[in-house]
Amino acid sequence: MRLREDFVAVRVPASTANIGPGFDSLGMALDLWDEISVHATAGATAVTVEGEGAGSVPDGEDHLVVRSLRMALDRIGAPQIGIRMRCLNRIPHSRGLGSSASAIVAGIALARALVGEEEVLSPQEILDLGSQVEGHPDNVAPAVLGGATVSWMDGDRAGAVRVDPPESIAPVAFIPGFDLPTSTARRVLPDVVPHEDARFNLARASLLTALLTGAARPAGPVSFHDLLMEATLDRLHQEQRRASMEPSLALVDWLRGAGMAAVVSGAGPTVVSLEAVPASVRRDAEAAGWRVLDAPVAASGVRITRGRLAGPTGAAD
Structure with missing residues (x-):
């Protein structure tokens, strides 16, 4: 298989996963985008990074986008190339906003763009490959499809x-000045959970999914906000991680006490409110050292922005 393009670009959104009870299954794309362009060359690989991660991420073959791009080219039998890549990063790293999933999806989408054939690396194939590399699809799915997603694994598929x-649903992200590797956050989770806690989360995750579709019909005079507060409760992962990110859980407690449906974003330490927050709350959080960012739901997932396949790679706008 040959490469039809020598200069391509993609943009890919951030995402928040779990959304409270939907551990490793619920996710949502956020309107915060990384933009990556690639020139195919005959020379050595070189990566320029602006924004998040500049000066700290690899600038050669070890860069996650490069590794994902090469993996995808190998998978489809396309030739390897020298890569000159420029990244404009807006997604914070190791903050629970899907930066690694976005990088993986970007690399695979760049391979699709370089090949330039509609039937190569479909959204389902990008989802499969990305989830295999990431280990779970909860951030990969919204990065590919946009909107809110429910995802699962069946073997490698x-x-x-x-x-x-x-x-x-108007997400607001509270981003701390410290990071937390996902591997660290996962190590504190128990291997076995009580049946009662599993049942508790299953009910809330089901309710949250119904609310996210906009089709929920409550049995009585209950507001959407009240249902959302109930639907974002969790017993499987957030409290278990308190010791590793106490400021984040304290912020969740404070926001929920003030009436906002707040959750830890993915493995943390970013906190996300699913509803708009008052200006006073924003000011107090910023004064305490949090970066507060409106992060609306992104209507599309990864997009090819330069190349013959330019347009949404996953779901359309």
Whole structure:
């Protein structure tokens, strides 16, 4: 298989995963984008990074986008190339906003763009490959499809469905000045959970999915906000991680006590409120050292922005 393009570019959104009870299964794309361009060359690989990660991430073959791009080219039998890559990164690293999943999806989408054939690396193949590299699809699925997603694994094959949240879902991210590697956050989780806690989360995750579709019909006079507060409760992972990110869980407690449906974003330490927050809350959080960022739901996933396949790679706008 030959490469039809020598200069391509993609943009890929951040994501928040788990959303409270949906451990390793629920995710949502956020309107915060990394932009990556690639020139195919005959020379050595060189990576220029601006924004998040500049000066700290690898600038050659070890860069995650490069590794994912090469993996995808190998998978489809396309030739390897020298790579001159420029990254404009807006997604914070090791903060629970899907930066690694976005990098993996970007690399695979860049391989698709270089080949330039519609039938090569379909959204399902990008989802499969990305989830295999990442280890789970909860951030990969929204990065590919946009919107909110429910995802799962069946062996090496990933499954996902997309839903479009109602306008009342207006995420706000509270990003701390410290990071937390996902591997560290996962090490504190128990191997076995009580049946009661599993049942608790299953009910809330089901309710949250219903709310995200915008089709929930409550049995009585209950507001969407009240249902969302209930639907974002969790017993499987957030409290278990308190010791490794006490400021994040303290912020979740404070926000929920003030009436906002707040959760830890992915493995943390970023916190996300699924609803708009008052200006006073924003000011207090910023004064305490949090970067507060409106992060609306992204309507599309990864997009090829330069090349003959330019346009949404996953779900359309």
